[in-house]
Amino acid sequence: MYLSVSVRIVEAACKTRLNVPLEDFIRIVQRGGGNAICMRASGAGVTDTPERLDSVAQTIAAAGLPVTMVTADYDVPLNNENGPDSLRDISASLDVATAFDCDLIRICMKSNEDIEYARQAADLAAQRGIRLAHQCHTTSVFEEVDQILWVLKEINRENFGIIYEPANLMLNGQSYGVDTLEQLAPHIMNVYVQNHRLDPEGPEELDTFCRGPVRFHHLYLWEEGGVDFKKVFAGLKHIGYDGSFTIHQAQGIESLEEATQYVARCREFFDDQMSSDRAG
Numbered sequence: 001m002y003l004s005v006s007v008r009i010v011e012a013a014c015k016t017r018l019n020v021p022l023e024d025f026i027r028i029v030q031r032g033g034g035n036a037i038c039m040r041a042s043g044a045g046v047t048d049t050p051e052r053l054d055s056v057a058q059t060i061a062a063a064g065l066p067v068t069m070v071t072a073d074y075d076v077p078l079n080n081e082n083g084p085d086s087l088r089d090i091s092a093s094l095d096v097a098t099a100f101d102c103d104l105i106r107i108c109m110k111s112n113e114d115i116e117y118a119r120q121a122a123d124l125a126a127q128r129g130i131r132l133a134h135q136c137h138t139t140s141v142f143e144e145v146d147q148i149l150w151v152l153k154e155i156n157r158e159n160f161g162i163i164y165e166p167a168n169l170m171l172n173g174q175s176y177g178v179d180t181l182e183q184l185a186p187h188i189m190n191v192y193v194q195n196h197r198l199d200p201e202g203p204e205e206l207d208t209f210c211r212g213p214v215r216f217h218h219l220y221l222w223e224e225g226g227v228d229f230k231k232v233f234a235g236l237k238h239i240g241y242d243g244s245f246t247i248h249q250a251q252g253i254e255s256l257e258e259a260t261q262y263v264a265r266c267r268e269f270f271d272d273q274m275s276s277d278r279a280g
Contacts, residue, residue, distance in 0.1 A: 001236065003270050004068040004246040005029045005263055006038035010253050016074050018042050019254040022056060026063050028256060032263025038246045039100060040071040046092040053099035067100040068244040069190055076108040079139060083108030087117035090124050097130050104131045104189055106163065109141050115154050122157035133189040135163040138208045143172040145180050152187050161189035166227050167196045171206060171214045181235040188241060192248040195219040197226040221249060222269045233273045245270065
């Protein structure tokens with residue numbers, strides 16, 4: 001596996017802009033020891049001109065940082081009622097992925113009515129050698145493991161898969177260990193990580209389709225009491241996953257120095273987990 005860093009760590013709460021210039025974020029990843037970048041529309045996406053996309057892509061390439069995935073429009077990460085709209089016309093998202101020489105796009109599905117559009121979008125993406133993936137996510141049709149597997153079977157496209165995300169599986173009351181990873185393994189195209197601690201009195205709340213509102217605390221990746229990352233790394237090793245391990249924690253960092261330190265700490269955490277897993 002290799003360490004990718006999402007622009008989300010410096011993204012504003014609105015999810016439509018970054019707290020630092022994108023060029024600074026690229027330097028943050030470099031200095032912090034990241035191997036790749038996960039792009040979102042807050043950094044560059046379908047609302048940008050081809051000229052800006054090309055300019056950003058050249059800057060990223062010059063830094064030697066591949067783009068592991070693009071989330072090309074704002075509504076997908078906002079996970080709102082307009083999230084699935086890009087499936088109706090996937091061409092703009094495909095253009096963004098192409099500009100970044102990236103073969104993976106994150107999409108959003110809110111109901112089974114989106115399945116046929118997902119098939120059509122996947123067929124168009126396949127013509128350009130691009131894959132589509134949906135994150136294990138609250139208030140989507142990718143909440144529960146059995147549901148995820150059913151939807152994937154219905155879409156039935158080799159270039160359509162999932163983004164394994166243990167914190168969201170936990171929020172949805174699902175196992176995220178070896179048992180689940182074995183079932184999801186043929187479909188995993190990316191790994192996202194953030195850390196939450198479940199608490200009925202917690203300060204944060206997300207709604208779910210499967211179990212209603214769920215309250216929790218945000219934790220740093222290396223803090224205990226939330227996601228069991230030893231279980232995550234052991235499970236990923238068990239299924240032979242060797243792709244991107246993406247830091248997707250919503251930090252809202254506004255300082256270049258703080259963001260660089262955060263990425264460096266995530267790098268240390270990642271290396272420690274990898275070393276511990278190898279030793280085991």
